[in-house]
Amino acid sequence: MWPDGKKCAMVISFDFDAEEVWLSEHPNNVNRPGVLSQGTYGAKVGVGLILDLLKELDLPATLFVPGRVAENHPERVTQIVAAGHELGHHGYTHTSPVKLSAAEEEAELIKGREVLESFGAKVVGYRSPSWEVTPHTFDLLTKYGFEYSSSMMDDITIYRHANHPIVELPVHWILDDAPHFWFDSGATWNKTIRTPEEVEQLWQGEFTGIRELGGMIMLTMHPQIIGRPGRLAMLKRFLTWAKSHDDVWFAQAQEVAKRV
Numbered sequence: 494m495w496p497d498g499k500k501c502a503m504v505i506s507f508d509f510d511a512e513e514v515w516l517s518e519h520p521n522n523v524n525r526p527g528v529l530s531q532g533t534y535g536a537k538v539g540v541g542l543i544l545d546l547l548k549e550l551d552l553p554a555t556l557f558v559p560g561r562v563a564e565n566h567p568e569r570v571t572q573i574v575a576a577g578h579e580l581g582h583h584g585y586t587h588t589s590p591v592k593l594s595a596a597e598e599e600a601e602l603i604k605g606r607e608v609l610e611s612f613g614a615k616v617v618g619y620r621s622p623s624w625e626v627t628p629h630t631f632d633l634l635t636k637y638g639f640e641y642s643s644s645m646m647d648d649i650t651i652y653r654h655a656n657h658p659i660v661e662l663p664v665h666w667i668l669d670d671a672p673h674f675w676f677d678s679g680a681t682w683n684k685t686i687r688t689p690e691e692v693e694q695l696w697q698g699e700f701t702g703i704r705e706l707g708g709m710i711m712l713t714m715h716p717q718i719i720g721r722p723g724r725l726a727m728l729k730r731f732l733t734w735a736k737s738h739d740d741v742w743f744a745q746a747q748e749v750a751k752r753v
């Protein structure tokens with residue numbers, strides 16, 4: 494399955510949501526600069542620190558970016574492309590497709606890709622906002638020539654969808670930063686922020702298990718979440734440890750999708 498005798502694959506991915514994740518949750522958030530500033534941090538600070546870390550460790554990454562984030566933070570997207578990382582589709586706005594009509598979902602797909610490709614990148618992958626897909630999603634991805642999706646949680650390795658020529662690169666909450674670190678003053682005062690050490694332990698356990706099974710490790714992070722200094726220190730430790738395994742193939746999502 495994997496090149497050069499490697500035992501498993503690992504993709505380092507980021508969903509660069511910036512303000513859009515809050516805007517899609519509550520339209521009134523447009524008038525709440527304090528709330529939105531949580532996302533602005535990703536663009537202002539997080540992405541830059543992440544690009545520095547990836548350069549230092551010489552690792553490839555895939556960044557899924559809503560079109561409107563690219564419009565609002567073009568200098569960051571330009572930097573991402575210049576650093577050689579892959580841009581993936583993550584909606585135009587960050588609206589969950591289940592809240593959209595089929596026509597609206599199609600419009601988001603067209604507009605989002607148009608914006609990302611204006612940065613000179615070829616966009617072949619799609620990660621749905623909030624990992625929600627509809628009965629139309631894979632028809633639309635097929636219609637517009639996408640090669641892969643990274644939104645489903647039904648496997649630990651890549652596969653081709655049964656009725657569509659789309660390859661799936663599965664995700665899971667355990668290998669995401671948000672469930673462990675997300676804190677939102679809106680409704681989650683009862684949710685505790687986990688320590689970086691706890692998350693490092695969870696990620697190491699999952700990495701080890703998937704590696705033994707020869708699957709694909711899809712790490713999903715968000716610049717506004719993992720981009721806090723203490724968490725980035727953990728990410729550096731974790732990735733350095735992951736890299737110390739010679740049999741792990743680190744690649745962008747678009748390269749991994751070609752292995753099916």
Ligand SMILES: [Zn+2]
Pocket residue numbers: 508509510514583587622623
């Ligand atoms: Zn997102």
